Every structure is written in structure tokens, then in C-alpha cells.
Amino acid sequence: MSTTSAPRTEADRLPAVLRALAVVERVGNALPHPFWLFWILAAILGVTSAGLAAAGVSVVSPADGETVVVRNLLSGEGLAMAVSTAVENFATFGPMGTIVAVIMGVAVAERTGFLAAAMKVSVSRVPVSWVVFAVAFAGTVSHVASAAAYIILVPLGGLAFRAVGKSPILGVVVAYTSIASGYDASPVPTPNDAIFAGITTEAARIIDPTAYVSPVSNWFFNIASSLLLATVITLVTRLVLARRPDLDADPDADLDDVAGLELSSRDRRALRAALLTGLGAVVLLAVVVLVPASPLRGEGGSLTESPFLDGIAAIVAVLFAVVGIVYGRISGAIETAGDVPRLMAEGVRQMAPVLVLFFAIAQFLAYFDWTHIGDVIAVNSAEALEATGVPIWVVFLAILALLSVVNVLVTSGSAMWAIAAPIVVPMLLLLDVPAETTQALFRIADSGSTSVTPMSPYFVMALGFLQRYRKDAGIGTLASYTLPLAVCMTLAWTLLFFAWWGLGIPLGPGAPVR
Template structure:
């Protein structure tokens, strides 16, 4: 049956379209993140030269030593930049970690294991729970990095149509859950390794011994994924499902709902992979349980132990294990040589990130050498102490600033690399742990992603949407995602503030205060 689709009023869609057009024009004017960091390095050089000429210095609160700004454009600065370029890249904290993690995740993804898990997650639920199932699957899907969009967004449309609901709504829910909840996952993801490495480098400006684990926000992430899925469910039912323009075009292609179903072999492979994971976890618990375990730290500590220091390798091993078991059963792994081949394919996919890391690593090394970060952190921290600005107000100001930046700079690693060297030391000097600042960044890095056309996945989601509604444009998708993104950011912020107020640890060995 054909229904009449209502046309948005001039006060609705055109305003959104104009706003998105402005964002798109400004964002397109920005250079590629690789060149952005070299431009920032050049700006840093000029700033450091001016501050050094003025003899700017501060007293470091960590050791009481006087820290003077050094001129990056001087002979010493040039010598440092040339002689350390390779070491800066090789020792960049996220480098080795992300490569190790991605090798394991690649096996799980390219054998079809992650896609099978997502299909099960959105197909075996009653109609009343399909919104929550797709939303929660969106948070879990982050283990597949960018592949989450390719796999889950069309599956969301299929899952909704299978239970008699609008496939347009299914695409919107799946896309927004991934985009605006990208840094909230109950399972450790490659992003966790990247953020932890950048946070570690920034924290070492104040404390050279600082270390932030890839699972330092794990407890907070688990709670966030559930809360965000509930928020998406509520807004979808109370707001989006009331819209009169959810009907697909009369000539929209029929979906093959059978795509959601797993074959007998795939179901068998999932069971075997699950069993392998369970056995591996039981063995791990058995090894770690004794107080004298070699995986424990001094005094039997688990918080500061080889286990948590090597958590990236452990995560890679577990993903690789389930991927190998699943792939061997379904036939995507036919011989042992296929496993390293899949790992290579995964690392190839990370090549653009590794190239960006080269530029980021140089900028952070220059920032550290010039001591501009020390000066900014100490001056800002002193200002906060002098004005008596409540910590909660500081959190909110940082959140608003980063959220606005995220509309233009949608690369999380790029934005955090710019912000972390200032925000992490500054907040450390007012007794806010680096893990807490990182958790705050997660909210800003995710919330506005679903509404910005600067994200390449926004365009991808629009393509999936146009499969059901040919006249859909940027403003159409933004008008769908905007209520979800606002509600998710608001509730996620309140969850963070409550978490901080109650003093709940953010993750293993990561106090929030």
C-alpha cells in the first residue's frame, strides 16, 4: 500500500540542510589530517620561537624544576627533528599495540566470524526488542572498526523489515549506534589501543612513568554501551517512530530476509568458536588465580602486572583464536598459511592510519621537546586553581569544545592527538587522572559523529538509506540522527558525571578521581 510522505516544513529540513552545508564547506577546506599535523608543527615552531625569545618558563609541579620553552626553529631544534624522526615513529605508543591488535581482529573479521555474530545479534530477537538489539549490536560492532558500518547498517534495515518495521528506521538506528556510540564498547577495540597510547604519551609530559592501559576505561565502556542502547531505544520509540516519512518508496527493492539467517555450518562454527573462547578464558583464569602466578605483579597484584601490560596481545590472541576456529569450520581458512595472509590483509587496511601516525608522532615529539605543553598545562591549571572553577564545569567546557571540533575533524586519533598533549597534563595538575580525561574525550569523539557530513560513513549510510528512499539527502539523514545524537550525548555526559561523583573505577587499576 502506498502512503503519502509528508514534506518537512521550511522550519525543519531546510535549516538542517543549510547547517550541514556550512559544516561540509568548512570541513572540506581543512587539509588532510596528515598535512594538518605538519601545519601544526610549523605553527608550533613559530610559537616556540616567540616564547623562547621572551624567556617563558614555569616551575614543574611534578619535580619543582624550572622548565623553559625551547625554540623548535633553532639549530638544536632542527638537529632534534632530524635525528629523532625514525625513533619518534618507532616508539610512538599506539604503533606496535594497534598493529598487534589488528592482526588478531583481522582474522576474526575476514573469516566471517564478526559478521556472523552481528547477524545472530539482530535476527534472533522478538519484534519488541529489535531496536535495542540493533543499537547494542552497534556498540559491540566497533571491534570490526570501519567494517562495522559496512556490515551492520544494511543488516539493521533487514532486521527491521523482517519484523514488519520500517527499514529506514533500522538503517538510522544501526548507523547512529555505531557513529554516536563509537567509543563505547563492551569488548576492547583497536580504538582503545590507539587512545591509550596517545593518552600515555600526553600523561608522560607530567609523569614520565605514566602508563594508560587499553582497558583503562573498560568498566565505563560496558556501562556506556548498555545505557546508550537504552537511550536509542527510547528515542526511537518516542520520537522517530512517530515520523510520517518512514515508508519506503513503492519501487524500493525487496530485501532477502534470508541474509539474516546462518547456515547449519555457520551455526556450528559459532558454537565451536564460543567453546574455544570459553576454554581459553578458563585456562587464563586458572593461570592467573594463584597469588604466585607469573602473570601477576609484585605482591600478587593484578592491576600492575604482566597480564594487563600485555592485554593488547591477549586481546589479539582471543580474536585470532575464535577467528581461526570459525574459519576452519566454515572453510574461509583452508590451510595454516591462510592465517598470516588474513593478518597481512588486516594490517594493509590500517596503512592510512599508520601513515597518519608518522605525522602525529613527529608533532607530539616536537611538542614535548619544546616544553610548550608544560607551559600551557601549568598556566591553565593555575588559572583553574586561581578562579576556583569547579571540576564539573571544566569537564563540561572541555566536552563542548571537543564536540564542536569533532564535527570538523572526525578522525578520533587525529583529534585526540591534538587535544591530549594539553588537556591530559592540564587536568592531571588539578588531580584528574589521565584515564578520566580520556573517558570524557570518548563522549565528545562519538556524540556529533552521526550528524556531520564530514564523516565518510555518513555518506555511506546515506547510500544505504537511498536504497529505500531515493529522494533522501544529507539533511534527511541528519534530521533522523539529530534527536538520537543529542539524547545520547546528553545522557552519556550525565552518566560520566555520576560515575565521577560516585568515584567508581573506570577500568582495572584506573580510578576516576
């Protein structure tokens, strides 16, 4: 007696998704903490350098025509270098001073409640038809608050959707995905921009000792990216996710109070004053910079190489500190002048884990540079690519695909870029691809798959917010919601990159794309 099997349903396929995600989770959990990962990589580097040095591996430097020989990190000379330069490596690590300065300013704006108030207003005072785009765009802007963006905006997304009669489940998904898969696309300079620029600069100096990548080197590209990604999220949400049959909250769900989106009259007054102050400060700065004889301009009135761009991180920090102080003073979050440095110190304390990671990254990058292995890999890879005649767009796609896969397991952007930059930045520089362009490509890889991987701690946090409305939601549930958004965002962002490259549009001030 024969039987005919019924067609496989979505429920039948879901366990396979869960199994695949479980494998990713197990593999990722087996990886050591990024701090130890860099010391393990340093040990591997030492053994590799010893073997290559013994074999007499060398390469002709394209910078000066000199022969560069691989040096043995495990030799007495290598040991002396590692011990004598440890503090200097840490103190002079590119992103160190920049990130601390930016965080001090942003901390004032965040801890007084200014950023949370601004996000509430951005998602609550828009027409119903624009609420999806508003939440998505707010997600890209919110990156200025770093990790706090998840804590503030993800629950607000659920509230905003519920306030206009839409599914709060969808609101949580849109808010989370816009932050996670659009994390490096902020139209406002963020701490991440400073971190990436510092690492990119260090990597570029393997080939060009005078290289410098500004924290706003991808700013124009980021602005366009944030608008594009918010649009893609809006379209996919309306055309795909909104048609899912499982968007209703549980009947007994403890729904949040929609009034949580409202600001008190005092907070509204504080926000208005802070925004006007910020606008005034920006206008004043623009006037000062636009004056031909401005001291903030460079030689010959240049803006691309000027004190203004060199000090952009400090300027951003001061702007956020100013609006935070105004908001805090009126809202009552700041009562005395002593509260300001206290809030700054709290922000720096919050960055302590990152600074500890920076110590390990700084040593690894210094070792990598000293051994000259980066020169060998970059020159030989570039020569091999030129010899095979592989189009540069194929190289871009290969790098994008590889880094996207790595991002599923190593979700720390700074850690992944510290590993990849010393290889891909010099290699592409030798193929006449600016370091700023390589960094823009990395942004796509670092963001796209983040909303899907359970290895991200914020994935687990977002799942917790989702379970407020659906108690039976699991890893596969959230991944099934975020996957269509993440895939479409990555594809659209990649197409934008190639269009930008093809048209030759500058990525940022003084940063040509090719």
C-alpha cells in the first residue's frame, strides 16, 4: 500500500533553520573572547613568522623599492620589540584617543536622556504611513549612541507600531534589524567611525607610512546608505513581512503602555532648547569654516587637509556635550557643573571592555607590522590578481562574501576589522583602491548578517523584547523575521557601493572612491 506524502509546510522546514542556527551558535560559542583571540592570533603569527624567516621569504616594497625580509617574532629581537613597545603600542593606537574623546561627549547626551528623547520624538510624531521608514531611519541615526541604541530604540519600535495600529512584533523586528544590519550606515559621525578609521590608517601605513584616514572619510556614502537602507526596510516590511499571518501578539501579552512614547512638558522644553542650541552651534561652525581665511582651513584654504577634518572627532564630541548639557540642565538631569564630568566618566567606564580589547589589538597589529608578513601577503596577492586579470569588482565581491561569513561568528566590528584590515587594505592599495573604499566595503560586510546571527548579544536581547509579545518566540522565529530584511539590505547596499564606485563619487571629504 503506497502513501503520498503531504507537501512540506513552513512548520516542517523551520526545524532545519533552527538546526542550522544552532550549529552557528555552537561554533561561535566555541570561539574564545576577542581579547584572547588576538593573543592566539599573535602566537600563530609568531610561529608563521619563524617559518617564513627561516625560509628567507622576502618581497620588494612598492613604496621605496627596497627588499623587505620577513622577521622572526619568536627571536630575541622580536621579544625585545614586544616588551619595549607594549605601552607605546597601546598609547599610540590610532582609535584610542579619538574614541575616548567622542565617547565623553556622547555620554553627556545619552545619560541626560537627550538621545532617548530625540528617538521618541522621531518615531512618534510622524504620519501612520511613514512610521516604518521613521523607525528604520531612526535605527541608522541611533548608532551614535553605540550599544545603547538597541536598549532605547528596539522597545520604542514596538510601542510606535502599536500606537498606530500596527503589529508591535513588526515594530521590534524593524527597529532591531535597522540597527543591527545598518549599524555602519549612520548619517551622523559615530564612535565606530573613529575606531574603523584608526584601524584603517594603521593598515594603510603598511604600504604608505604617511597614510591617514579620517573618521568622516565615508560620511557621504554613509548618508546615502542610511536613506537607502531605511527605504529598503520600508518596502520589504510592507510587501513581505506585513503579510505574514503570525504578527498578532499573544492574547495575554503584557503590552507596553503607548504613553511611554510621550515626553513630559519639561522634557519637551529641554529637547527643543537642546536642538536649537545644537543647530546654532552647527551654523556657527559652518560660518567659521566657510570663511576663506579661517584658521580651521588648511594650506591654500583647503578643507580636505585641514584642522577642521583633523579635529572632527573633538568637534563632534563638543557638539554632543553641548546639547546634552542644555537638555540636562533644563530637564533636571544636570544640577551642578560637577555632574558633567561625572557623566563623561560614566561613559568612559562603559567603554572599559573596548579599551581592554584595544590593548590586545594594538599589540597584534604592531607585531604584524614588525614581521613584514603583511607586506608579503599584500604584494604577492596584488601581483597574483594582476597576473590573472581578475576584474576588481570580482575582488570586491569575494572580500564582501568572505567578511560577511566571518561576521556571523565574529560579531565585534572592531575585532573583525583589526584582523582583516592589515591584509585587505594594503592588498587593494597596491591595486590602486583607496583605503577609504576598502573600509566602505567592510561596512557592508560588518552590518548585513548581524541581525541574523545568534552570536550577537543584541540578538538575544531583541529576542527578549519579541517574547514580550510572543512568549513562544525562539531564535528561529526572530531569524525568520530578520532574514528577508538582512538579505535585501545587503544586496541593495552592495549595488549602491558599485554605483558609487562606477560614478566616481567621493566617499567623504577628501576621500575619492578610486
